[in-house]
Amino acid sequence: MEGDARKRPVTIADIAAATGVAVSTVSRALSRPSRVSAATRERIQAAARDLDYVPHPPARALASGRTGTVALVVSDVTNPFYFGMIRGTQQQLKAAGYAHLLIDTEDSADHEIAMLHTMRRSLDGAILGASRLPARALVALAAEIPLVTVNRNVRGVPSVVIDTPAGIAQAVEHLVSLGHRSIVYVSGPTQSWSNQARWQAMKAALDRHHLPAARVGPFPSGRGSGVAAADAVVNTGATACVAFNDLFALGMLVRLRERGVAVPADLSVVGCDDIFGADFSNPPLTTLTAPIEQAGRMAVSLLVSRLDHRAPQPQRRAVVLPTYLTVRESTGPRP
Amino acid sequence: MEGDARKRPVTIADIAAATGVAVSTVSRALSRPSRVSAATRERIQAAARDLDYVPHPPARALASGRTGTVALVVSDVTNPFYFGMIRGTQQQLKAAGYAHLLIDTEDSADHEIAMLHTMRRSLDGAILGASRLPARALVALAAEIPLVTVNRNVRGVPSVVIDTPAGIAQAVEHLVSLGHRSIVYVSGPTQSWSNQARWQAMKAALDRHHLPAARVGPFPSGRGSGVAAADAVVNTGATACVAFNDLFALGMLVRLRERGVAVPADLSVVGCDDIFGADFSNPPLTTLTAPIEQAGRMAVSLLVSRLDHRAPQPQRRAVVLPTYLTVRESTGPRP
DNA sequence: TCGGTGGTGACAACCGTTTGCCAAGTGTTG
DNA sequence: CAACACTTGGCAAACGGTTGTCACCACCGA
Structure with missing residues (x-):
């Protein structure tokens, strides 16, 4: 029978009145x-239950400074790479x-700073998925609001990074063992930290086999880049390539x-990340499987543990x- | 030179002091x-700029009742169907x-009610992507907080629905014209409004051609259901099927x-939604392309226009x- | 010269919680 | 039995804005 709609919302003062204690006690x-x-x-x-009391988050936030909200910041919701991250952090x-x-x-990057700066008071913290920010800006921001970065390692800012570079080495071994000698890297956006890291790893791995390191690109993020990338790779005459990410590879x-x-008869392709779709493409994509969802969960854990205990104990x-x-x-x- | 970190944050009172006016004027x-x-x-x-003033959303929310936040409620972030919606609403x-x-x-459904009920005070409104709520619960909720539903039409609650049923008819025509006589529907979760709507449309369309309407399922949402569904369809001996959604179809x-x-030699498959991946699967999927992203944008427009003008003018x-x-x-x- | 008018800005009362501080009450100990 | 240490709960001051109400001012026409 809680049909008493359209009423002034219940506050802790009402509960206090109902139970005869002070509001502070209720709180x-x-x-x-x-x-x-x-x-x-x-x-x-009991009284709270009876009255159907629901706390008022903004009031709580104003008084306590804690908002109970964490932001996930992505460079582009469109990118399926983030789907796993959204899912992991959400959970x-x-x-x-x-x-x-x-x-x-x-x-x-400007947007990134501006948004975070503006919203900092309504956030308890933020998780930066693949930040485009220069290191010093990142550190400055971290002073304003608790931050955890993903796939971006800057001294002083907690982070979880997916070790794709190590995987790249595996990929190169795989290709080399298949007889490939001419392997090219398909480069993503230059500002991307991951892209740099992957290219470095690629160079190192090829070097170990005394093979030349070549790349095409950079290409802007997005599946559309796949067509330009494909053409470019074909032009190099390479027999195999490693793409910056699955989106490229799929494209x-x-x-x-x-x-x-023909893939792989004429050209072998390996991607990175193992996003949704990589397993049912035509042909199914050989790729570096990244625990993206886990990374999201991990990032939240790191952040939350820092938020909960007022004592900022030393931690990973x-x-x-x-x-x-x-x-x-x-x-x-190799063909 | 704004290196004066670790300071008490600037408030409108500071601006008032700096300019010699009252805080109300500043506000x-x-x-x-x-x-x-x-x-x-x-x-x-000017003073605000100089002092690097940033409004405090919770305080504003407390005083004004407006939070500047809208929630997108989905049944499962995991489902790629929502990706388009997330994108559209975000934009x-x-x-x-x-x-x-x-x-x-x-x-x-319980979660849905509980969450929305709890958060209603920190939200200006919410967009329900494929709500699982019974109609009356939906209406009750809409009385608590401004709502717009997507793919769910309940009297009294503004909504945007994607007319997949009309599309289903097209799909059936397509299949019939290819000679198929035995077409089966792969049913999704029973509580899904869309699923019901699609099945009804399917029945009607087949009826028009004096063909029997059959279905398999229901299957739980998710790509995993694809294997059970595939087996079930094969057992029916049908030569074509329409799946509740692309996730099923892809699976x-x-x-x-x-x-x-062999698809389509032995069995034709059509999906619904045209999610990410439908175009590069093997084989690429024939599907009902739904303007999901647009639906998201539309839903936001509906909601926001209702929020902005205090006068709840009659509108679509x-x-x-x-x-x-x-x-x-x-x-x-047909084979 | 005086009353009226429109516009500007100040006062102060909220909005709903949290929390530091303190007083009263309880039980324990010497 | 008194002194003491803990609990327990109340008071009231924040937190940072918004907004209804009203005083004041200058300018206008009569």
């Missing part, structure tokens, strides 16, 4: 239950009782098919997650 | 500029100056390939977006 009974005797606590909680945040705010920076696959280039500042090569059907012996 | 100069003379306004804005919300909160109900494709059932309560059949390679002549 404590509700938020720090141990601070109040069992009997009173019960009475208050873990919910478990920790935080709300999940989604911010899209549209690939702009290339489509384009190569269009051009009549940077966690590294391994990747492994998932061999499917886009790679094969 | 008005910042939020309703026309309410203040040009000269004062300039002075105040439009940002443009309208709202923050974008993401809520996952984990496919539970089926994988399973059918595994079993050696339900918008319907058309779909069309995208024929790719998963459908072909």
Whole structure:
């Protein structure tokens, strides 16, 4: 029978009145239950239930400074790479009782700073998925608001990075063992930290085999880049390539098919990340499987543990997650 | 030179002090500029800029009741169908100056109610992507907080629905014209409104051709269901099927390939939604292309226009977006 | 010269919680 | 039995804005 709609919302003052205690007691009974005797606590909680009391987050935030909200900042919600991250952070945040705010920076560092700066007071912290920010800006921002970065390692800012570079080495071994001698890297956006890291790893791995390191690109992020990339790779005459990410690789696959280039008979392709779709593309993509979702969860854990205990105890500042090569059907012996 | 970190944050009181006006004037100069003379306004804005003033959203929310936040509620962030919606709402919300909160109900109606009920005070409104709520619960909730539903039409709650049923008819025509006589529907979760709508449309369309309407399922949402679904369809001996959504269809494709059932030679498959991946699967999927992203944008527009003007002017309560059949390679002549 | 008018800005009362500080009450100990 | 240490709960001051109400001012026409 709670049909008494259109009423002034219930506040802790109402509960206080109903139970005959002070509002402060109600507040404590509700938020720090141990601070109040069992009997009173019960009475208050019962009253709260009866009155259908719902806390008012903004008021709470104003008084306490804690908002119970964490933002996930991505450069482009469109990118399927983030899907896993959204999912992982969502799960873990919910478990920790935080709300999940989604911010899209549209690939702009300025946007990234501005948004975070503006919203800092309404956030308890933020998780930066693949930040485009220069290191010093990142550090400055971290002073304003608790931050955890993903796939971006800057001294002083806690981070979780997926160790794709190590995976790249595996990929190169794989290709070399298939007889490939001419392997090219398909480069992503220059500002991307991951892109740099992957290219470096690639160079190192090829060097170990005394093979030349070549790359095409850079290409802007997005599946559309696949067609340009495919054409460029074909022009190099390489027999295999490693793409900056699966989005590129998937795009290339489509384009190569269009051009009549057989994969893997004419050209082997390996991607990075193992995003949704990599397993049912044509052919299924050999790729570096990244624990993206886990990275999201991890990032939240790092952040939340820092938020919960007022004592900023020393803890792991940077966690590294391994990747492994998932061999499917886009790679094969040298033609 | 704003290196004066670790300071007490700037408030409008500081601006008031700096310019020699009252805080109320500052507040008005910042939020309703026309309410203040040009000269004062300039002075105040300049001071705000100098002091690097950033408004405090919770305080604003507490005083005004408006939070500047809108939630997108999905049953499962994991489902690629929502990716387009997330993208669309994100874009439009940002443009309208709202923050974008993401809520996952984990496919539970109880969760959905509880979350929304709890967060209602920190939200200006919510967009329900494929709500699982019974109609009356939906209406009750809409009384608590401004709502717009997507793909769910309940009297009294503004909505945008994607007209997949009309598309289904097209799909059936397509299949019939290819000679198929035995077409089966692969049913999704029973509580899904869309699923019901699609099945009804399917029945009607088949009826028009005096063909029997059959279905398999229901299957739980998720790509995994594809294997069970594929097996079930094969058992019916049908030569074509329409799947509740692309996720199912994509899953089926994988399973059918595994079993050696050729698509479309042995079995034609059509999906719904045209999610990411439908165009590069093997074979590329014939599907009903739904303007999901546009639906998201539309939903936000509906909501925001209702929020902005205090006068709840009569306006379009339900918008319907058309779909069309995208024929790719998963459908072909009857074997 | 005086009353009227429109516009500007100040006062102060909220909005709903949290929390530091303190007083009263309880039980324990010497 | 008194002194003491803990609990327990109340008071009231924040937190940072918004907004209804009203005083004041200058300018206008009569």
